[in-house]
Amino acid sequence: EVQLVESGGGLVQPGGSLRLSCAASGLTFSSHWMHWVRQAPGKGLVWVSRINSDGSSTGYADSVKGRFTISRDSAKNTLYLEMNSLRAEDTALYYCARGSQDFWSGMYYFDYWGQGTLVTVSS
Amino acid sequence: DIHMTQSPSSLSASVGDRVTITCRASQSINNYLNWYQQKPGKAPKLLIYGVSTLQSGVPSRFSGSGSGTDFSLTISSLQPEDFATYYCQQSYSAPPYTFGQGTKLEIK
Numbered sequence: 711e712v713q714l715v716e717s718g719g720g721l722v723q724p725g726g727s728l729r730l731s732c733a734a735s736g737l738t739f740s741s742h743w744m745h746w747v748r749q750a751p752g753k754g755l756v757w758v759s760r761i762n763s764d765g766s767s768t769g770y771a772d773s774v775k776g777r778f779t780i781s782r783d784s785a786k787n788t789l790y791l792e793m794n795s796l797r798a799e800d801t802a803l804y805y806c807a808r809g810s811q812d813f814w815s816g817m818y819y820f821d822y823w824g825q826g827t828l829v830t831v832s833s
Numbered sequence: 834d835i836h837m838t839q840s841p842s843s844l845s846a847s848v849g850d851r852v853t854i855t856c857r858a859s860q861s862i863n864n865y866l867n868w869y870q871q872k873p874g875k876a877p878k879l880l881i882y883g884v885s886t887l888q889s890g891v892p893s894r895f896s897g898s899g900s901g902t903d904f905s906l907t908i909s910s911l912q913p914e915d916f917a918t919y920y921c922q923q924s925y926s927a928p929p930y931t932f933g934q935g936t937k938l939e940i941k
Binding site: 737745747754755756757760769770771772805807812815817818819821823824825826 | 852864865869871873875876877878879880883886888920922924927928929930931932933934
């Protein structure tokens with residue numbers, strides 16, 4: 711069974727830190743770029759960060775750049791998001807997603823998603 | 834950054850109706866356009882990638898079209914399980930991999 715399982719969310723005070731994890735099973739992990747996408751309560755999807763297959767290249771949304779760090783451990787099939795200097799506006803459900811590219815067309819999409827882990831930033 | 838705008842933001846329709854949701858990019862995205870379906874309390878699900886290619890297992894009543902900056906998702910005959918929120922996403926100029934604001938499809 712294909713699974714991406716996020717964990718590590720919770721209630722944290724403004725300025726605090728959290729580390730999210732995303733454990734992959736039943737799917738190819740090590741050869742795919744991986745992403746974090748968040749969704750504030752009642753709002754739409756917002757891309758947060760991505761990491762390439764060997765972890766040598768990362769990218770971030772401007773809203774989290776300098777505060778969040780994405781990483782991966784291919785031996786453990788696990789993706790991470792280290793979140794520092796958290797703000798109220800970071801409150802959201804955080805999803806991990808696998809990126810895939812169609813061999814023939816080159817089109818890129820997110821084909822597997824976890825169920826999300828909720829981060830609440832509040833005093 | 835490329836901005837994605839969906840319309841309408843919400844839509845009421847009946848089972849059996851044909852519905853179309855549109856998505857406009859702020860600049861050409863060379864057909865790097867994906868559609869996702871999200872049901873309440875669930876993770877998004879990939880429906881269509883590259884404008885018109887159905888992901889494995891997605892019913893054929895879903896179709897996508899468009900080019901350049903203007904795209905659409907059509908459901909030919911709505912089924913009860915299709916009532917959900919739909920998002921478009923561009924993956925051409927990334928990061929960021931921007932999503933549209935979503936279209937909530939409700940039962941009339």
